[in-house]
């Protein structure tokens with residue numbers, strides 16, 4: 001750790017910067033002055049080393065096809081070892097313009113139309129569209145919400161696997177329920193995957209945002225058997241707020257699976273990459289350790305702050321503190337507002353915009369997903385707005 005202290009309290013004006021999160025509310029929903037707490041990006045600038053690396057490359061002026069240097073791959077290898085104690089090899093690595101594109105590629109190359117693919121709902125909704133839009137069948141293995149915690153239902157999973165089942169898409173850590181899966185859970189899941197000869201696509205994009213008492217475990221690091229049938233998808237994009245630079249990482253130790261993946265990348269003309277994304281990832285993974293540690297501490301502070309606020313001033317809404325990710329579920333069922341009115345209520349009466357729970361699955365009817373990756377003064381303002389709107393709603 002260096003002594004440098006980052007100031008995450010600074011408000012960054014992101015309006016009119018081609019920001020989906022900020023400009024959507026005004027330009028598409030037609031409501032101004034909204035605090036956007038929906039799509040998963042952060043209201044913090046990337047670490048200064050990342051910004052400087054991009055500036056330096058931009059100043060060069062020529063932006064022809066990139067050649068990916070070995071230092072790019074080495075930065076990923078070192079980061080995975082340092083942060084996740086995972087020894088990966090250069091020959092396991094590939095990349096993509098994003099986790100969602102590579103998820104779609106995996107479905108296209110490793111399964112056939114009509115095959116069954118399991119998702120653990122409620123879950124990041126592009127998992128559903130990736131399966132359906134590619135003509136595969138979704139099989140839901142819903143998570144169970146028990147004693148305030150979401151858990152995998154492995155008995156249900158085993159019952160649902162049949163001769164047509166080919167793949168399971170894991171979200172680890174899990175968006176939107178915020179679970180950081182423990183070793184036992186992952187081992188039990190891996191055992192089922194191996195026993196039934198399935199492929200595991202593990203989306204680990206939220207792996208850097210994990211709170212005290214929890215540790216992210218890359219599922220492919222558990223054993224060689226599970227590694228042999230796992231494709232790990234990750235990126236520096238959530239961690240360092242560089243999603244607009246369209247660069248993600250693919251880790252596959254099984255060379256047959258990797259060759260298939262790389263062939264499809266070539267077919268789609270996707271092998272070169274975004275020059276700024278390459279520069280940003282390398283700078284983030286080379287210099288970003290200190291920044292990320294302080295950021296995670298700050299984000300956990302936001303979680304605790306919001307948790308207390310809801311308990312004290314808004315007990316009608318239950319804040320489910322996540323174990324990881326900067327996203328939290330709000331259980332708003334006691335307001336008895338069906339969707340989409342619930343979402344409209346927060347937008348129109350409180351001027352905050354959330355993602356509606358049911359877009360992640362029917363299991364989240366009556367829930368909203370709140371993105372807390374913002375400076376605390378902005379979070380405070382949002383919470384006060386919600387408190388006021390709910391107080392007025394109660395006295396209607």
Ligand SMILES: Cc1ncc(COP(=O)(O)O)c(C=O)c1O
Nearest residue numbers: 040098099100124175203205248
């Ligand atoms: C679980 C998960 N996977 C993937 C993504 C998006 O990844 P990408 O922008 O690399 O396609 C998100 C963004 O919210 C996410 O939450």
